[in-house]
Amino acid sequence: MRSPRLFRTNLLGLAFMAPALVLLLGFFFLPVVLTSVFAFTNMSTATGITGGSYVVTGNLIRALTEQGLDRKTTDALGRSNYTVDRQGLDKARAAEVDARLVSEIEARLKGRTFTSATEFERELKALPSRPSRVRDLKIAAGAFEQSVLNVRYGSRGAIEAALSAVLDNPPAGAIGRIADASYTGWTWTTDNFVSLAAAPETWRIVANTVFYVTLTLAFNVLVGLFLAITTFYLPPASAGFFSVLWLLPRITPVVLYAVLWKWFTWDDGFVFNIARELGLPAFNYMKGSVGSAWTVVILVNGFVGASFGMILFSGSLKAIPVQQLWASEVDGASRWQQIRYIILPQMRWPILFVTSYQTLSLLSSYQEIWLTTNGGPGSTTTVWALEAFKTALNNYTGNLQYGLGAAMALVLVTVGLVLSIVYLRLFRFDDMMSKPKIEF
Numbered sequence: 001m002r003s004p005r006l007f008r009t010n011l012l013g014l015a016f017m018a019p020a021l022v023l024l025l026g027f028f029f030l031p032v033v034l035t036s037v038f039a040f041t042n043m044s045t046a047t048g049i050t051g052g053s054y055v056v057t058g059n060l061i062r063a064l065t066e067q068g069l070d071r072k073t074t075d076a077l078g079r080s081n082y083t084v085d086r087q088g089l090d091k092a093r094a095a096e097v098d099a100r101l102v103s104e105i106e107a108r109l110k111g112r113t114f115t116s117a118t119e120f121e122r123e124l125k126a127l128p129s130r131p132s133r134v135r136d137l138k139i140a141a142g143a144f145e146q147s148v149l150n151v152r153y154g155s156r157g158a159i160e161a162a163l164s165a166v167l168d169n170p171p172a173g174a175i176g177r178i179a180d181a182s183y184t185g186w187t188w189t190t191d192n193f194v195s196l197a198a199a200p201e202t203w204r205i206v207a208n209t210v211f212y213v214t215l216t217l218a219f220n221v222l223v224g225l226f227l228a229i230t231t232f233y234l235p236p237a238s239a240g241f242f243s244v245l246w247l248l249p250r251i252t253p254v255v256l257y258a259v260l261w262k263w264f265t266w267d268d269g270f271v272f273n274i275a276r277e278l279g280l281p282a283f284n285y286m287k288g289s290v291g292s293a294w295t296v297v298i299l300v301n302g303f304v305g306a307s308f309g310m311i312l313f314s315g316s317l318k319a320i321p322v323q324q325l326w327a328s329e330v331d332g333a334s335r336w337q338q339i340r341y342i343i344l345p346q347m348r349w350p351i352l353f354v355t356s357y358q359t360l361s362l363l364s365s366y367q368e369i370w371l372t373t374n375g376g377p378g379s380t381t382t383v384w385a386l387e388a389f390k391t392a393l394n395n396y397t398g399n400l401q402y403g404l405g406a407a408m409a410l411v412l413v414t415v416g417l418v419l420s421i422v423y424l425r426l427f428r429f430d431d432m433m434s435k436p437k438i439e440f
Helices: 004-039 058-066 071-078 086-094 099-109 117-125 134-142 156-166 174-182 191-198 200-233 236-251 254-265 270-277 290-318 322-330 335-364 367-371 384-393 402-426
Strands: 081-083
Touching (some): 004 402, 058 071, 058 174, 081 117, 086 099, 099 117, 117 134, 156 174, 191 200, 191 402, 200 236, 200 384, 236 290, 254 290, 254 367, 290 335, 290 367, 322 335, 335 384, 335 402, 384 402
16 A cells, blocks of 8 residues: 555655646647647638638639639629519618618519619619619619629528529539638648648758758757867866857847848958958858858858857766776877767767757757848748748748648658657667666
């Protein structure tokens, strides 16, 4: 039987873990779940995020014609009929049409249908109580108009009933097809992933992302490791100075950091003036060519990542027993031999962590690219995360495609999980976390 003390200890542990579990659920699992849900919808600014209505528009009629719907049906969708029935009479009274005129319309025209406004208005002018003003005549005729064009219906049943009243002997399945096409809300679909797989731009963005992540990751890890090892061998005062200096890219606000790079590389910037003085090509190095744009993008993100790597690697180096280094010096080992045979073998776990973390970070990062090159020149430095951001939240057309952007984000999550598993197997994470074979 579990002791009360052990039970209280478990409850206390859960209480301490509760904030972390809430944060994990709210800021990781819930966004991932919502992204997964939205990825299988066609949700956009046009559809909204709630339910939609059914509307037949001129653009829809043209689209249906191009898709092969027969001309007779599409022409009928764009026409208006005028039918004198109970519903029309009630609408005329609600519009405060002259009661005598309504009575005469009911008595003389009830049950008749007119195919044009001109024909119906001609009949109204022949009535004794005909309106004297054109505006009143238009209001009276409008009460009996039956048209589905630009009318918003709240349910599928309502638009199908309206289509049945307007269309005369439509082809089989035409009403359902029109109702499906007229729906303005979002629907469940897998078209987002089909579109991504079929679009030529997708593979260009994939290539850009692989190029960007590979080179920037190499810069982050190698430069961060180099900085940590070099400062490790420096005197404490010099090491502290250089460490603070290399931390500046990490602690500088990202907007200010981007502005500094623009000042450094844009027209009349620092590099521009130096190049001109040396007789070298002077242009906007941030967007003037593809090669210079990629160089800037990799350096902008590389210095930030190298600072992060330097911090972790420096802390790990201090955990290495200094007696091992002293013993190696007694045995005549050089600095390179100490690094190769003592330091690097004990840095596997920090290197694994930095590599994994920086890979996932680079896959999902776009803000530095957005604030500097904005994916240019053209779209040559556009990576997957930036394209997903523009698609879902910041495109130029104004119709934000939430579903397609979520599908792109879901692809990133999947790739990140796969890469994490590969890293853990590649670095033999299970061996690093196993119990030591030597008992102390």
